Amino acid sequence: MRDAFAPLAPSKKLFNWSMGTLGFFLSVVALIPLVAIFWSIVSKGLPHLSLDTLTQLPAPAGLTDVPNGFANAIIGTVAMVAIAAMISLPLGILTAIYLSEFGKQSAFASWVRFMVTILSAAPSIVIGVFAYAVIVLPFQSFSAIAGGFALSILMLPLVALATEESLKSVPNSQRMASAALGAGYARTTLRIVIARALPGIITSGLLAIARASGETAPLIFTALFSQGWLESFFGPSASLSVLIYNYASSPFSEQNDLAWAAALMLLIIVLITNLLSRWVASKR
Amino acid sequence: MGFAVAPSTESSSLLTSSSTDDSLENAGKLPFLRTLLGDGGFKSLTFVAALIAGAVPFFVVALISRDAWPAIAKFGLPFLWEQDWNIDESIYGALPYLFGSLVSAFIALVLALPIGVAIAIVTSERVLPPWVQIPIAFLVELIAAIPSVIIGLWGVFVFTPAINPFQEFLYARFGWLPIFNTQPFGSSMLVAGIILAIMILPTIAAISREAFLAISADLRNGAFALGATQWETIIFVTMPAAISGILGGATLGLGRALGETMAVTMVIGNVAGIDFSLLSPGSTIPSILANQFSEALDPLHIGALMYLALVLFLITLGVNSLAIFMIRFLSRNA
Amino acid sequence: MLPSPHSSSSSSEEKLATMEPQSPSTLPVFHIENVSCFYGRHKALEGVYMDIYEGKVTAIIGPSGCGKSTFLKILNRIGEMESNVRVDGKVQLLGKNIFARDINLNLLRRQVGMIFQHPNPFAMSIYDNVAYGIRTFHRLSRPALDEAVESALRSAALWDEVKDSLHQSGLALSGGQQQRLCIARALAVKPKVLLMDEPCSALDPIATLKIEELIQGLKQQLTIVIVTHNMQQAARVSEYTAFFSTDERRIGQLVEFDLTQKIFTEAEQPSTRDYVAGRFG
Structure with missing residues (x-):
């Protein structure tokens, strides 16, 4: 029998050590692109970010x-995300x-949940193609409305699934207390359940907004792009993400530069919204 | 004693909605909205919302099919294995794009799976102190928050030039292999695959991590009690137990890779054609949609693009349903 | 009699006399007749006959799992919210069938308030907690609402402790204060009956004593039904006591219902005598 205090066999020790190192090494490899992307965006975007870029x-x-x-x-971008x-x-x-409050585990609710997850x-x-079929083709015009509609379809499942989770986390005793006072479903849900789940x-909502702000694919053939100001929701609209896409492939270097500045701007918007959502979540 | 028993006429109306009984003085009317909505109205409103939300995927399929109909009627199923895509001659076939989507997504999966699982292990098992684990998990999640078009921008101007010497090396040393036998010039299937791997990494890592965390401590402690080391336990005990979650995460990552548009479009080269060399440029279903949709005018051209979108939606639907099934299977067994 | 899908035939009305304690002085607030209760297929409670008298405290005692809490939650039909529960039999509140089709559950629950095992104030201020029920039914002017809130807090013997902190969160109070806040909140809508489901089980002895004193004072205003696992408490606060137990099929039954004094000194059923003597459950 081996002594309980004897050191591990060298081969076992080596194996354990090398696997640990490999795991750590692979994790670091995964973070290289993140650091590289941030570094590129900041170093190439910041020099071209000025008052002009934000106002002209x-x-x-x-x-x-x-x-x-x-x-x-x-x-x-702000207008379409707002729509x-x-x-x-x-x-x-x-x-x-x-x-969360009515359907619960019923067959219909499970079906809705599955469809929303899908x-x-x-x-x-594909969501962009759908918006194209719903709005662009019938009205024969690219429009901010079509872009906003596409983004709304994208946001809908994110909002619905995450909100259901936060509603379900409200203790049932709160619903019972409200019902026992004679409050109906509407009042119990709106005044007690939603109030309690509000941070979630x-x-x-903020996470969905952050996601929609950065989306490009649903916009390139719904809102298209515009060199001018947004004059009508029924006409094409510029957006930060499509500007980055268009100007990245431009042969003019000043347009490439503008793409980097826009990328920095977009990244700031998305990250601030993201961090804000984490902050709200931590306040509950 | 308190109060007199209410006369039967009054008491019978006490509990019904027609009641006008009011024991509190100075009572005003309730807000108009609440009277209007009431409980039934509120429930119906949420029901209608749920019905609309649940029906959206049907509308997606129905409306895209409607507008794809000219192409579906003309080309039928052979659309999927025809190779030509010629707008001038109105001939459309999906094979090069299907091929490009599948190959780039497969490269991404091969690269991201081991790294994603490694991150999951390192951030869930007791191999590193928590002050290292939590930042790693947070930073990997942060990758998912970066907009695709920004990764594409970085891919075009920074990553592709940086990786090209490596592609040259592959061509020079391993050019005899069919998968590396073309002269690289930057954009390629391989570059697209690596970019996709970066983008699906957070998905695979997060879902595998949950799978590892869901495994009970008993299982692990049992292995430790038998004298297994940390990594022996991970490889022979926890990993097999977490396998359905890992595969579910991988499948979900595959679904994401197949549908990913912007970053791929920007680095894949957008050349239609089937070339088995990973160093040659290619094209995927999302990339051709991104490239051609805004300029398509002919109903048959629009129809063919819609047909492609439908095929893409159905493929990702299948892949994602499989992933959801696997992840649920895991949670039931854990 | 209103038609009811829940009530069984009313031919068994005469049986009631056998379980009814001698108290002709007041009419029953609740008249319960042959009530059975099912969770899915499992029968939790069988054949309960009972009358609950106005202005009295009725205690419900019995070993755990005997269905006493299930029974209580039938009276304001709140059990339906927790689980898929089905009730057979007849329950009348002041002569009105509470399972009638045209019943308004919100008005029923306003008439029959409830205090839960664990204090469950809302995550809002003390004032808003108490005002919540009033605002459900009325829109009062600010002074009228202030007055109603103060009066409810006084009735729950909490006013002196919280009058300077009405706008602080109800969750910041101690456990016993939270439970009295819940009582104030229930009293604010002026219910006719107050159901209490082991209201002191989560409280320390001093807080328990305060709640018991409160119950003594409250029966001037309303009828109280209290479920308790503490026999001394039942003996201290109630006029009537119902003893529930399970039979050999593990189905809850009402074994005996009588004046509290009689249950604790000269109960008719041997199992009641065993239970109150601590030889059972």
Whole structure:
């Protein structure tokens, strides 16, 4: 019998040590792209970020002596995400209320849950094609509305599934206490359950907004792009993400530069929204 | 004693909705909305919302099918294995794009799976102190928050030039292998695959991590009690127990890779054709949709693109359903 | 009699007399007749006949799993919210069948308040906790609402402790204060009956004593039904006591219902005598 205090066999020790090192090494490898992306965006974007870039329209291609910016793209992104939020937040939250408070484990609720999960995993480009079929083709026009609609379909499952989770985390004793006072479903849900789950609901809404702000695929053939200001929701609209896509493949270096500056701007918006959602979640 | 028993006429109306009984003085009317909505109205409202949300995937399939109909009627199923895509002659076949989607997603999976599982182990098992585990898990999750188009931008201007010497090396040393037998010029299937691997890594890592965390401490302690070392336990005990979660995460990652658009479109080269060399440029279903949709005018061209989108949706639907099934299977067994 | 899908035939009304203690002075608030209760296929409670008298405290005692809490949650039909429960038999509140089709559950629960085993104040201020039930049914002017809140808190013997901190969170109170806040919250809507489901089981002895004193005072205003696992408590606070137990099929039954004094000194059933003497359960 081996002595309990004897050291491990060298081969075992070596194996344990090398696996540990390998695991750590692979994790570090995974973080290299993250660091590289952040470094590139900041080092290439920051020099080109100025008051002009935030307040001016994109300069015509090839002109270098006029102010160059993407204010219209910021406005377009904000407007389309706002349209998307106005559609998806109420619909998603009401769906979540149905699933958590009324449907529960019923066959219909399980079906809705499955369908919404499927939708959450659908490729965003397919959502864009869907919006194209619903709005662009019938109205024969690319529009901010179509872009906002596409983003809303993208946000809907994220809002619905995450909100259901936070509603389900409200202890049932709170619902019972409200019902025992004679409050109906509507009052119990709105005043007690939602109030209690609010940080979670805000978190899910912010995460969905962060995700939609950075999406490109649903916009390239719904909202398209525009060199000018957003004048009508029924016309094409610029957006930060499509600007990055278009200008990344441009032969003009000043447009490439603007793409980097826009990427930095977009990354800041997305990360701030993301961190804000984590902060709200931690406040519960 | 308290109060007199209510007369029967009043008491019978006490509990019904027609009751006007009011024991509190100075009572005003309730807010109009609450009276209007009531419980039944509220429940119906949420039900209608759930019905709409649940029906969206059907609308997606129905409307895309409707607009794809000219192409479906003309080309039928052979669309899937025809190779030509010629807008001028109105001939459309999906094979090069299907091929490109499958190959790039497969490369991504091969690269991301081992790294994703390694991250899952390192961040869930007791191999590292928590102050290292938590930042690693957080940073890997952060990758998922970066917009695809930004990764594409980085891919075009930074990653592709940086990786090209490696592609040259592969061509020079392993050019005799069919998968490396073309002269690389930057954009390629391989570059797209690596970019996709970066993007699906958080999915695989997060779901595998949950699978590891779901394994009960008893199982692990049992192995330790038998004298197994940390990593022997991980490889022979916890990993087999977590396998369905790991595979579920991998399948979900595959679904993401198949549908990923922007970053791939920006680095794959967008050349239609079937070339088995990973160093040659290619094209995927999402990339051709991104490239051609905004300029498509002919109903048959739009139809063919819609047909592609439908095929993509159904493939990802199948892959994701499989993934959901596997992940649920895991949670039932754990 | 209103038609009810839940009530069995009313031919067994005469049987009631056998279980009814002698108290002709007041009419029953609750009239319970042949009530059985099922969770899915499992029968939890069988054939309960009981009358609950106005202005009295009725205690329900019995070993755990005897269905006493299930029974209590039938009276305001709140058990339906927790699980898939089905009730057979007849329950009348002031002559009105509570399982009638046209019943408004919200008005029923306003008439029949409930205090739960664990204090469950809402995550809002003390004031809003108490005002919540009032605001459910009425829109009062601010002074009228202030007055109603103060009066409810006074009735629950909590006013002096919280009058300076009305706008602090109800969750910041101690366990016993939280439970009295829940009582104030229930009293604010002026119920006719208050159901208490082991209201002191999560509290320390001093907090328990305060709640018991409160119960003594409250029976001037309303009828109380209290489920308790503590026999001394039942003996201290109640006028009537119902003893529930399970039979050999593990189905809950009402074994004996009588004046508390009689249950604790000269119970008719041997199993009641064993239980109150501590030889059982």
